[in-house]
Amino acid sequence: MKRLLNKRGITVSAIAAVVVAGGSFAARSVNAKANAIPTAEVRRGEFVDYLKIRGEIKARYSKVLSAASGSGDLQIIKLAHTGTQVKKDDIVIQFDTTTLQRTLEQKQTDLKSAEAEIQRQRAEGHMTEEQNLTDSLSAKYNVERAKLETGKQEILSDIDGQKNKLTLSDTQQKLSESEQKLKSGQLGLAADVEMKKKKRDKALFDVQMAQRQMEALTVRSPVDGMVTLLPNFRAVMWGTVPPDFKEGDRAWPGASVAEIPDLSQIRFEARIDESDRGRLNPKQQAVVHIDAVPDKDFTATIRDISTLAKLDFSGWPPTKNFSIDIQIEATDPRIRPGMSANSRIAVDRIPDSILLPAEAMFQKNGRSVVYVQKRSGFEERVIQVGHRYGSTVQVVSGVQPGERVALKDPTETAERQ
Numbered sequence: 001m002k003r004l005l006n007k008r009g010i011t012v013s014a015i016a017a018v019v020v021a022g023g024s025f026a027a028r029s030v031n032a033k034a035n036a037i038p039t040a041e042v043r044r045g046e047f048v049d050y051l052k053i054r055g056e057i058k059a060r061y062s063k064v065l066s067a068a069s070g071s072g073d074l075q076i077i078k079l080a081h082t083g084t085q086v087k088k089d090d091i092v093i094q095f096d097t098t099t100l101q102r103t104l105e106q107k108q109t110d111l112k113s114a115e116a117e118i119q120r121q122r123a124e125g126h127m128t129e130e131q132n133l134t135d136s137l138s139a140k141y142n143v144e145r146a147k148l149e150t151g152k153q154e155i156l157s158d159i160d161g162q163k164n165k166l167t168l169s170d171t172q173q174k175l176s177e178s179e180q181k182l183k184s185g186q187l188g189l190a191a192d193v194e195m196k197k198k199k200r201d202k203a204l205f206d207v208q209m210a211q212r213q214m215e216a217l218t219v220r221s222p223v224d225g226m227v228t229l230l231p232n233f234r235a236v237m238w239g240t241v242p243p244d245f246k247e248g249d250r251a252w253p254g255a256s257v258a259e260i261p262d263l264s265q266i267r268f269e270a271r272i273d274e275s276d277r278g279r280l281n282p283k284q285q286a287v288v289h290i291d292a293v294p295d296k297d298f299t300a301t302i303r304d305i306s307t308l309a310k311l312d313f314s315g316w317p318p319t320k321n322f323s324i325d326i327q328i329e330a331t332d333p334r335i336r337p338g339m340s341a342n343s344r345i346a347v348d349r350i351p352d353s354i355l356l357p358a359e360a361m362f363q364k365n366g367r368s369v370v371y372v373q374k375r376s377g378f379e380e381r382v383i384q385v386g387h388r389y390g391s392t393v394q395v396v397s398g399v400q401p402g403e404r405v406a407l408k409d410p411t412e413t414a415e416r417q
Contacts, residue, residue, distance in 0.1 A: 037406050039373050042356045044401040047394040049348035049387055051279060053324070055270025057290060057339045059261030060327070063223055064230075065092055067251040068216035070209075071100060079247045080258070082229045083336065086221040093219035093257055100217065104210040111207050114200035121192050136178040142171040225260040228337050261337045268300060268326040268343050271312055277322045279347040280305060286326050290341040293334050300343065303327040350387065354395045360405040361385070361393055370399060371406040378410045 067074055078094035086092060221227075229244040234252065236242035245257045268288050272280070286300040302324065309320040326343055361383070362369050368385050371378035383398030399405065 037378070037408050037410055039404040039406055040357050040360055042354060042395075042399045042401050042403045042405060045353065045355050047350040047353040047355060047387055047389075047392065048346050049350075049389050050344045051276055051347045053270045053272055053276070053343050053345070055268050055324075055341060055343065057328075057335060057337055057341055058267055058269050059259075059263060059337050060265035060267050062228075062259040062261040062337075063221075063225075064256050065219050065221075065258045065260070067093075067095065067253060067255045067257060068213055069254045071095070071213045071216060071253065073250055073252060074217065075250050076245065076247055076257070079229070079245060080227045082227060082244065082338075084227045085225075086227055086260070087224050088222065089220045091218060092221050092227055092260075095217040095219075095251070097214055097217050100210065100214055104207065104214055107203065107206040107210050111200065111203040114196065114203045118193060118196040118200055121196050136175070138178075140175055142174065219257075221260055223260055225262070226336070227258055228261055229258050230256050259337075263331060263335065263337075266328050266331050266335055266337075267303070268328060268341055270324050270326075270343065271321045272305075272324050273321055274309065277305060280324065280345060284345055286343050286345040288326065288328055288341055288343045290335060290339050292336070292339045293332055296332065298328045298330060298332075300326045300328045302345070348387070350394060353386070354399065354401060356393055356395060356399065356405055357407065358388060358391045358393050359407050362409050371410050372399060373404040373406065378406055380411075 074095040076093060077096050078091070080086060080090075080092045229246075231242035232245045232249055232251075233242050235249065245251070251257055268286075280302060282302050282304060284302045286302060288298045288300045290296075290298070304325040306323045309322055311318045312321050356370065360370055362371075364380075367382050369380050369382050372381055381398050384396040386394040386396045388394065
């Protein structure tokens, strides 16, 4: 019996020694693990809540190049590509001139015919006028001769004297008629020529209009700049994004085909929901990040927010939202209209806040917890979150500035080990 008890005592002592050694090893493992987990310091500072919106870059001002408004349906046979650098008066768009060329040739033929009509009318009028003038001179001569005959009345009989008087009266009447005919002929000729001139002027106007329309089919750049093609809304299926104009497309009268943007002033344009619109106001500061210019952020200011909601057909079913216009203060040679960009706008600021990285917060049983670093390891604490934006969390209670919290869950790390 004594031997058995002695044997059991040895066994219990051995087990106790193993447990103590194991505890000592576990403690050293926890400390080693605690040192391996990355941590971050809880700090005090201002929490800024940002609204992030997605949109695109546009020029504040631009020269729009459009199809001629009075030339009917036109086909594009030559078109500069987006991004092409052009000088003033360089050809950007060339429409097909075949139909209008035939129209111009017909109008020019009509003009030549009208001018020929004027020349013919003048020639005929001059011939008639010469004849009337000859008749008028002849009548004057007859009147003078009749006057001479009447002057012989003293030496002639009464009958011959009366005859001469009648002859004088008749020649004077004919002279009056010839002079009237000459005057009316001149007036008639002037009226006929004037009518022909109006017809000629109408033909000249048609020719000049056709020439202007011909010139309008060749669209040149009004300034130095870069070409940006615009969407062809007639080539789009319902619910899809319209493609840009290209060579071979047909343009309707007045269609905006391309633009030459003024890159000295650029803006950010986007759509925002009704819930976000109430958080924004004109003149608020913003930061714009352009995807194609990743190494630089641009300061900006909200210029305008639409007061009425508009239908947005970029998705289906279409939704109603508001447009926002943000003016970018500076520009960059790499910026081009149509580039995608993000804008970050500060909508709320909370000074003297307790802040920690979002990756230091974990969800456990429906609660938000952090693991505060202690000498013996990590202590789990429940926290109350106030606000969160991006990688920063504003904490109302649970931790204090200066404490360090784990950026990885220590319990999961321990389970894996």
